[in-house]
C-alpha cells in the first residue's frame with residue numbers, strides 16, 4: 662500500500678484466528694437478513710465492491726446468491742485478504758485485493774455499480790471523509806450501502822448500570838483507537854454531511870432469542886477485547902473489568918430475557934444517469 666493506513670481495526674491487531682471465527686459466527690447470524698436487503702436492488706450483472714471486506718464473507722455470500730454479479734472485496738489488511746483468497750479465491754466472479762477505501766480504485770479498475778461498507782465506518786477516524794471517498798469507486802447512478810452498529814441502540818434486559826459502564830468504556834477505547842461505536846443511528850446525517858442524499862434506511866437485529874449461544878460468541882469477545890484495552894489504558898481497574906465481563910457472560914448465558922444488537926442500513930445513489 663502507498664501510505665500507512667489509520668484505522669481502529671485491523672484483523673492482525675485483534676487476534677486473527679479468533680476474530681475470523683467471530684466474524685463467521687456474526688455473518689451466520691445476520692447474512693440472510695442482509696442479503697434480503699441488498700440483493701433485490703442490485704442491477705443484473707452489477708459490479709459490486711465490498712470495501713473493508715474482511716475475510717470475504719459478505720462478498721462470497723453475494724456472489725453465491727447472485728451468480729450474475731461481479732464481486733470484488735477490498736481490504737486494507739493484507740492478512741484478511743490472504744484469508745479471503747484462501748477460502749474463496751477459487752470462485753469465479755469473485756476476487757479480492759488489498760487496498761484502502763480512501764485510496765480509491767486502482768488504475769484501470771472498472772467503477773462499481775454498488776459499493777458496500779459493512780462495519781467499516783466505525784473504524785475510521787473521519788467517517789464523513791470516508792463516505793466522501795466512496796464516491797470515487799462508483800459509476801454515476803451507482804449505489805452506496807452502509808451497514809453499521811450503534812451501541813446506544815443495544816437492548817439487553819434485565820441489565821444494570823454495569824452494561825452502561827461496559828458500553829461507555831468500549832466507546833472510549835474505540836474513540837482513542839480512532840473510530841466510533843455510535844454511528845448507526847446517525848447514518849442519514851453522516852451521509853448528508855458527506856454530500857450524499859440518503860435513499861433508504863432500515864434496521865436489522867442480532868437477536869439473542871434467535872441466535873442462542875452464537876450471540877455470546879459474537880458479542881462477548883468484542884467487549885472482552887475493549888475492556889482489556891481499557892485496563893491497559895488505565896480507564897478501569899482489572900477487577901472492575903473482570904466483574905463487568907462476568908456480568909455480561911451471565912447475561913448471555915441465560916441472565917437476559919431479551920437482548921438485541923442492532924445493525925443499521927442506509928443506502929444512497931451517486932448522481933448521474
Ligand SMILES: C[S@@+](CC[C@H](N)C(=O)[O-])C[C@H]1O[C@@H](n2cnc3c(N)ncnc32)[C@H](O)[C@@H]1O
Nearest residue numbers: 668671713714715736737738761762779780781
Ligand atoms: C469489523 S471488520 C468488518 C469486516 C467485514 N466487512 C464484515 O462485516 O465481516 C472491519 C474491516 O475493515 C477493514 N478496514 C478498516 N479500515 C479500512 C480502510 N480504510 N480501507 C479498507 N479496509 C479497511 C479492516 O481491515 C477489517 O477487515
